[in-house]
Amino acid sequence: MPAAVLVWDRPLRLMHWTLAASVLIAWFTANVFDTVHEIAGYTALVVLVLRLLWSIAGNRYARLHNAVRPPWVILNYLRRMLRGETGRYLGLNPAGAAMAVALLLSAAVSSISGWMQITERYFGNEWVERVHTWSSNLVLGLAAIHVLAVLLACVLQKENLVRAMITGKKQLR
């Protein structure tokens, strides 16, 4: 049995799954259960702030500014991934880091614009409503791609990456 290394620490895993649940819940309660929708949105906002802090305070795999690569590196990686060559990363691969940043940014726009809609200043503001709708659709679209890409990477790398986000551990090999 090869040695296992802790990649995703507890706070990061908790943030990941809390954000995932908040996004799902917010999506299915939009325009239907306002109270639940708003709680999910606030929860997401708190997680996003903590995630930003964890990018400084967390371990090396939590530091997004280390994982983010220039666009051509990301494109090259995606091209190789489509050919089935993924390499193996303990933390985020270049495409994964780009997805994490895109998801976190769009979730931030979505939750902030949603919150703005129930402030007195922006209540009824059509522009804010439009931003909220589009950013929320973007979050869900990106999340779907994220899940599919992780599953693809699981197959290509012969490694259970979903389990890694639950236990936090990856095998050294």
Next chain:
Amino acid sequence: MKALFGALLGLGLGLSLIGPSPALADGFKNCTKAPKTSWKPASDAEAAAKALGYEVRRSKIEGSCYEVYGVKGGKLFELFYSPEDLKLVHTKAK
């Protein structure tokens, strides 16, 4: 920790599977069965809200309702008017 993950995931997946149940829903959208061609103008609904003392921010069509965004005494309200007779059908405090 794992139990918490499980609970959160279960909640999310459960919601996505059953979908929101209409019985508990607070999305309001049924105000009239009258055909759209017979509807009174939305500006009349806004005027009705103004007459009640609301600062009207905007109105839009929500289902078969005019939804008017109104502010009164620093509080936020969504007012649902029937486009047929401009009756105030539902008031939702935000």
